[in-house]
Amino acid sequence: MATHDFLLGPVLSFRGIGADGTWKVSALIGLKDGAAVPTLLLEGKACAAPRQLLVIRKERYLRYDLSCAMKKTERRVEYGVQGGPTWHFTVPGRDLAPRLAYVSCNGFSDPAGMRRLVRPANTVWADLLASHDKSLRGGMLLDKEQLWHEVRIHDKGLQRFQLLLMGGDQIYFDSIWEDLPELKHWVSLSRAEQLKFSVSATLDRKIEAYYFTLYARRWLPEKRRPWGAAEPNRDAADALARIPTLMMWDDHDIFDGWGSYSPEMQRSPLFRCLFRHARRAFWVFQMQHALDDLPELADATPPGFSSQDPIYRPVAWSQRLAQDPLALPLLDGQPGFTSAFQAGPLALVVADLRTERSRTQVLGSDSWTQLKAWLGKLDAKAPPKNPGTRVQHLLFMSSVPVVHPKLSAAEALLDNLGQDHVLDSSADDLRDHWSHDDHEGERKRLLEVLSETARSKGLRVSLVSGDVHVAAWGIAYRRDLPASEARAQIQQFTSSAVVHPSLMGVAERLFLGLLNASAGSPQHLDAHSSVEMMLFPGHNRYVMPARNWLALELDEGSDRPKLWATWRCETETAFSNHLQTVAPA
Structure with a gap:
């Protein structure tokens, strides 16, 4: 089958490790109207028939099972379209931690902002791919940091990364306010009129179509060279086809500032409609689940309680998805999409900070309960070995940094300058932060939960985040404990953005x-x-205003592995390397 019939994909998604040691991976492919269903081959054998996740406007989105056995050592696996192009991904060895790359903000809120870039939009993706896969380098020159990985990875025919963490804003839906005339008109209304604005059946269908079709236009642009071309594009699509992903949404995956508007605006008919369709599209395209399997959110606010903070009925996800062998390991008993994984000595929590968000809430009570329950079940009894099954490092993926500079004066100023302006996100961006006064209590709670997990399980905890369009490093610490104790320090690694411009304008430089x-x-x-920001490694400031990506890798061959964090930051002509380590517990 010709891949010119592809609307989207392939997009790889990591589904966890099966009880039998299977590295579970799926591939999402979108097909044009009338296109034949392709046969995908995995290691030369035909994959099972795909599951249909969505049909819209006669376009079909299919999910294939590319799961394969984990062996003693890592290996490179080939898959492809029968009679068409092929791709590869690398499976880690049994009971070894996967090597991770982290990115966020894969798009732009304002196309005009992209014109300020000194280098092409996909330059950071190209650098990540050059580090990941030797076959994608072309004439790109390497530096000494990349040389470090040649002997241990590339000279063995392997790829550097086994998972790609995408921490939010994988797609930007801010354009909906300009592209749909009805919403452009809504922006011009008074606030009172906006709150009463009724969504017609016709507008509802337009909004649904917008959310479900923009993914294809953004993730597999028509202007890129086709799959199988002699010269790769070195863009997001090339990465999504070669590294299994774990994605979690942030505000732009809905629209800018979602969750930080006033309670009245969040509950307005238009906002509810937008969120509903953004949630459905996220479920299909980023979580790779069938639309029919997604339950609607149900209000569960008890009588006599304020509706300022949403309270939704929890979902028994394991029952809801019991018939899906590729279901993500979503935490049971929560209304959102928080998932948790373990791979060898590494545990990973991918936290959903949007489903239940309001100005004064990040996670609801059921989500907190289930998160603590999962952390409490981590194995602390097995001896610390690598490879091994005892968790030695917990990585908590928070779309918004937990440790970040606090701008109290700016918060107070913007909080008093009005609200609910969908085309001006300044106030909403600050309200989003864990450090905002309205979220400070929950930030303390999160750090206390993670600190207690480190103490009781004898492991290290690190935070990885994006959102803020800079690279940064910070630490949460206990002043009453020696630094050598596992729970005394939690390091924060912030990496943003992979496509969106960093702070470049005059006003942004003042900020x-x-x-x-x-x-x-x-x-x-x-x-x-x-909590405290640290000088960014190899830099004389606390935040690095450059597009960037982040590698997170545990030592191999050590029973008590360090975590190595390496930022690659874009400069006008090349990339700079910035390295930080986390010692074992």
Whole structure:
């Protein structure tokens, strides 16, 4: 089959490790109206017939099972379209931690902003792919950081990364306010009229179509060279086809600022409609589940309680998805999409910070309960070995940084300058932060939960985040404990953005100055806990205003492995390397 019939994909998704040691991977492919269903081959054998996830406007989106056995050592696996192009991904060895790449903000909120870029939009993706797969380098020159990986990975015919973490804003739906005339008109209405605005059946269908069709236009653009071309595109599509992903949404996957508007606006008919269709599209395209398997959110606010913070009926996901062998390991008993994984000595929590978000809430009570229950079940009894089954490092993926400069004066100013302006996100961006006064209590709770997990399980905890369009490093720490204790320090790694411009304009540079000035002061959360920004490695400021991506890799061959974090930051002509390590517990 010709891949010119593809609307989207292939997009690889990691589904967890099966009880039999299977590395579970799926591939999403979108097909044009009338296109034949392709046969995919995995290691030379035909895959099972795909599952249909969605049909819209006679276009079909199919999910294939590319799961394969984990062996003692890592190996490179080939898959492809029968009679067409092939791709590869690398499966880690049994009971070994996968090597991770992390990106966020794969798009732009304003096309005009992309014209300010000094280098092409996909430059950062091209650098990540050159580090990942030797066959995609072309004439790109390497530096000494990349040379480190040649002997241990590339000279063995392997690829560097086994998972690609995508921490939010995989797609930007902000354009919906301009592209749909009805929504452009809505923006011009008074606030009172906006709150009463009724969504007609026709507009509902337009909004649905917008959310379900933009993914194909953004993730497999028509102007790119076709699959199988002699010269690869070195773009997001090339990465999504070669590294199994774990994706979690943030505000732009819905629209800018979702969750940080006033309770009245969040509950308005238009906002509810937009969120419903964004959620459905996220479920299909980023989580790769069938649309029919997604339950609607049901309000569960008890009588006599305020509706300011949404309370939804929890979902028994394991029952809901019991018939799906490729179901993601979503935490049972939560209404959102938080999932959790273990691979050898690494545990990974992918937290959904949008489903239940409001101005004064990040996670609902059921989500907190289930998160703590899962963390409590981590194995702390097995001896620390690598390869091994005892978790030695917990990575918590939070779309918004937990440790970040706090701008109290700016918060107060913007909070008093009005609200609910969908085309001006300044106030909403600050309200999104864990460090905002409205979320400070939950930030303390999160750090206490993670600190107690580190203590009780004898492991290290690190945070990885994006969203803020800079690279940064910070630490949450206990002032009453020696630094050598596992729970005494939790490091924060922030990497953003892979496509969106960093802070480049005049106003943004002024904001950058405020960030750096504020970052120099520790934030004391209570009598014994603090968070503090650290000077960015190899830089004389706290935040690095450059597009970037992040590698997260545990030592191989050590029973008590360190975690190595390496940022690759774009410069005008090349990339700079910035390295930080986390010692074992």
